[in-house]
Amino acid sequence: MLGEGILKGMVETARNFFGSYRSRERLVTVQYPEERLPMKENARNFPFLVYDGVDAEKGLRCVACKICEKECPPQCIYIILERDEKGKPQKHPKVFDIDLSVCMSCQICVEVCPFDAIKMDTEFELSCADRFGGLLVHKPQLAKSNEYYHQLHPADAEEVDARLAAEKAKAEAKAKAAVAPSTAKPPSVPRPTPAK
Amino acid sequence: MATTIDQVFVNLKLWAVGLFPAAWQPLVSALLSIIAIIGVFATLFAITTILERKGLGRIQNRYGPNRVGPCGILQPMADGIKAIIKEDVVPRSADKLVHFLAPVVLVAPVFLVYSVLPVGRNMTPLDLDAGVLFFFAIGATTELAVFMAGWASHNKYSLLGAMRAIAQMISYEVPLLLSTVPVIMAVGSLSTVRIVAAQTGYVGWLPRWFVFTPWGLAGFILFVIAATAESNRSPFDLPEGESEIIAGYFIEYSGFKFALFFLGEYLGLFAVSGLAITLFLGGWSAPLSFLTWIPSWVWFFAKLLAMIGAFIWVRGTVPRLRMDQLMNFAWKFMLPMALINILAVAVWRYLPAGFWRWPACAGVVWLPYLALGRGLAGSKRVTKRVYRYAA
């Protein structure tokens, strides 16, 4: 009969209407500023720079190689290399700016960085009244400690730390080998490729 | 005491008018009515927006607005302030004059039609002999405003929306008018005051509203469906169709003009609801004979709020129609049913009063309803889709 389905639907919506006053479980809304859902482990928003130790300036892992600057699709990273008085590059950024109003959270800068110096943050409450200056963040704001990174993404941070430690150990071993060449094995000669 | 409260606004107006010299009195009387209408129905608009947002929220298991003021009841004020202080953008290619006039042309006639609605005993601002006719004549100008808005904006979506609106409104104007004919036939008058007066009596303690007769119930349902379509409300909101043509005819409006469109839409809804109450739900008369001590205007607005609640409920339930379904429904169902309903009231009128005219009249309405309903459903039987080319 015509109109039967509409009546059934009306009963259903009425049940929703009154049910939502009776049981709070029906309400799916999270009352955001007061209530929050826990962040997902792999949540990401905007990049930040990791530093080791306590001094944000000295501990910065970034060596200003500018790979991320080149790779960033919307070109929102701006880096100036630090040089000493003689103009020798210092493996340290003098300026490191990211324009968050342009960044599209693609994480490419993180993927390409060979030094694990840049990682993704989860901070999203960044609204401000100044849409030009307010979202252009500079090196001091970007630098966050390794502990902070551990809090955000524990599993990733563990893995990065292990890898960095392994690389460091390897580099030290190499350095030792270079200091005492007599004890080290002679460099192996590359084998000739077998003819077909 | 009861009559004092019932007539308090009438007496207040008489007293206020009496303060002026006799030559001014008609003008002052008209002005007071206008102020009252604008004040009351604009307030009702504010209340309805919050009710609608809250109600729809609950229907969808959400809270609805709950931030501004306690439980969000100040939300309409926030919305109003926002609408007023927003930038008013007029497209460069728009026809500036028509673009400006459209919202005005929409809202002004809607206020006019309230003048014939009896909102209480002796509370009809303008008791015309052809009140219902006046209502429809003025109400039909909204179509002009809608098309003005759509055309002047010089935007393809707005023009599409306006075309849809015109097609829909003109199609549903016919059943809307025809569904009121039975009441006019039964009462023998076009005057809204006489129509309400014909429904004020009681049988035992039950009211003699027209909605409690078979033809009245059918007429009421037809009228409400057509009224929903006339006021562009879901499920007949094709002219706006946010998901299809963004906002339809008022896409190029912003700020206060946008708010005026909303105002006009809701005021139109209140006006047709008011007319439905007048024609079928006994106007300002109390639903049970022992409740007559409650002032008549309270009853009118209670019924109006109930109607608005029902409209919100329908909006929260039924999805939007497709254009062909809309037209099929208007011409293949609404129009024949409205015509048959006129036949039904004739049966009712000429059969002797008694038990037998109830089943006779109900049968005249019910059987075509079943047949037409089957016809509408039969034309689009759902079958399993056969894929001929894909494996």
Ligand code: SF4
């Ligand atoms: S963040 Fe990484 S990729 Fe970018 S400049 Fe620093 S070291 Fe190079």
Ligand code: SF4
């Ligand atoms: S996340 Fe993407 S867009 Fe943002 S700074 Fe990194 S590379 Fe650029």
